[in-house]
Amino acid sequence: MALDDEVEPIEQQRIRRARETMAALDRIFREHSAGSVVALHELHARHLRELGDEPGAMRAEKRARRAKELYQPAEDGAKPGE
Numbered sequence: 001m002a003l004d005d006e007v008e009p010i011e012q013q014r015i016r017r018a019r020e021t022m023a024a025l026d027r028i029f030r031e032h033s034a035g036s037v038v039a040l041h042e043l044h045a046r047h048l049r050e051l052g053d054e055p056g057a058m059r060a061e062k063r064a065r066r067a068k069e070l071y072q073p074a075e076d077g078a079k080p081g082e
Helices: 009-031 034-049 055-072
Strands: none
Touching: 009 034, 034 055
């Protein structure tokens, strides 16, 4: 059994996740970049995994991969999604 000081209290976990989410959203609004959108999806996946929601984490990772695909410039010069 883990000692109380070895485990992050639930309240602290919630506060940490909220701060990380706010920072990721702030980055999106400041940068308007594809990388910041991808980072938000990846952060969401990590948070869901920490909460034990593996199916939700996998969906968030799928959104991150899809965002990467959409925002990557095509090698032939075509716009993404064409």
